[in-house]
Amino acid sequence: MADPLVPAGAEPPALSPRALRDAFGAFATGVTVVTAVRPDGEPVGVTANSFASVSLAPPLVLWSLANTSPSMAAFALGAPFAINILADGQRDLAMHFARSGKDKFDVDAAWRMNPEPPRLHGARARLDCRVHALHAGGDHTIIVGEVLAVARSTASPLLFADGKFGRYTLDAGAPAVNHWSGLHGEWI
Numbered sequence: 024m025a026d027p028l029v030p031a032g033a034e035p036p037a038l039s040p041r042a043l044r045d046a047f048g049a050f051a052t053g054v055t056v057v058t059a060v061r062p063d064g065e066p067v068g069v070t071a072n073s074f075a076s077v078s079l080a081p082p083l084v085l086w087s088l089a090n091t092s093p094s095m096a097a098f099a100l101g102a103p104f105a106i107n108i109l110a111d112g113q114r115d116l117a118m119h120f121a122r123s124g125k126d127k128f129d130v131d132a133a134w135r136m137n138p139e140p141p142r143l144h145g146a147r148a149r150l151d152c153r154v155h156a157l158h159a160g161g162d163h164t165i166i167v168g169e170v171l172a173v174a175r176s177t178a179s180p181l182l183f184a185d186g187k188f189g190r191y192t193l194d195a196g197a198p199a200v201n202h203w204s205g206l207h208g209e210w211i
């Protein structure tokens with residue numbers, strides 16, 4: 024049977040940077056701003072959609088940061104950081120922290136005075152972490168965090184797919200799925 028992903032008579036798309044970006048973008052994600060404080064006292068904040076949950080016991084998460092990022096110095100082993108999971112009204116905040124080379128913390132002067140990782144008001148959830156492990160990942164570094172504390176709100180999530188922001192729409196009537204406990208087939 025013909026592969027519906029490949030147009031009839033055409034070669035599969037090459038692994039060009041464009042094709043790779045498009046394929047990665049096919050995976051819809053939430054959006055986070057990861058915050059921390061560099062050893063020189065500068066607060067850092069990076070919009071990141073590479074976040075993923077990893078482990079319940081111990082509680083671990085991961086995300087990846089470009090090796091060229093000026094924020095990298097904040098993420099030494101054991102360093103505290105916060106993963107701010109953005110709510111659907113925080114698209115502008117996501118874009119604010121996705122721009123390099125400007126003072127991102129001008130939006131709230133209080134952040135500069137605080138030695139703790141900045142907390143973004145109005146986030147959907149926050150995970151307070153410390154760096155558990157760092158792994159080489161090509162042009163990025165995979166940062167594994169141990170989760171120390173969590174906080175949640177009832178806000179809807181901001182989503183990102185195909186290079187665009189969007190909102191989450193619940194399927195009416197669909198049951199909640201606890202994928203951490205094993206599914207045993209009963210919900211299908």
Ligand SMILES: Cc1cc2nc3c(=O)[nH]c(=O)nc-3n(C[C@H](O)[C@H](O)[C@H](O)COP(=O)(O)O)c2cc1C
Binds near residue numbers: 071072092120124
């Ligand atoms: C939706 C979205 C997701 C992003 N995800 C990541 C990511 O996971 N890792 C990363 O290094 N950069 C990611 N970026 C790009 C960074 O936010 C951007 O390069 C930012 O300037 C990094 O901050 P810095 O230059 O202060 O380190 C993302 C940008 C957007 C808009």
